[in-house]
Amino acid sequence: MSNPILATIECDGCTGDASIKKLNNSPLLYLHCKTCGMDRRSGKQLQAKWQAAIDGKSDLPAVIEKAESLADEWSPPAESDPENKDENSGVSGKTIAVGTIGVLSVLAMFFKAIKG
Numbered sequence: 001m002s003n004p005i006l007a008t009i010e011c012d013g014c015t016g017d018a019s020i021k022k023l024n025n026s027p028l029l030y031l032h033c034k035t036c037g038m039d040r041r042s043g044k045q046l047q048a049k050w051q052a053a054i055d056g057k058s059d060l061p062a063v064i065e066k067a068e069s070l071a072d073e074w075s076p077p078a079e080s081d082p083e084n085k086d087e088n089s090g091v092s093g094k095t096i097a098v099g100t101i102g103v104l105s106v107l108a109m110f111f112k113a114i115k116g
């Protein structure tokens with residue numbers, strides 16, 4: 001399974017779109033650009049810049065400082081995978097509904113057959 005994309009920023013290598021992601025077993029963020037590949041630099045300033053992009057903030061130095069101080073407490077937000085959860089529950093819910101309708105229609109036929 002690939003890691004979820006936390007944010008997308010402009011790649012400083014090719015100016016294309018690069019995805020900010022995070023390894024499950026590491027507190028560090030990394031960048032993945034389809035053109036330039038993986039960028040796993042661990043410098044504080046760069047990590048703070050990526051964190052700021054995730055938080056939807058601009059590149060102002062003051063914001064970077066704030067992002068840095070919050071970095072230790074940061075944990076993945078709950079809304080980071082509602083897409084997957086919704087998708088899964090939607091599929092299973094639909095499957096259950098279809099199954100229930102199937103059972104009901106079989107029962108209906110059964111009772112019709114008895115009455116008839």
Ligand SMILES: [Zn+2]
Nearest residue numbers: 011014033036
């Ligand atoms: Zn690039």
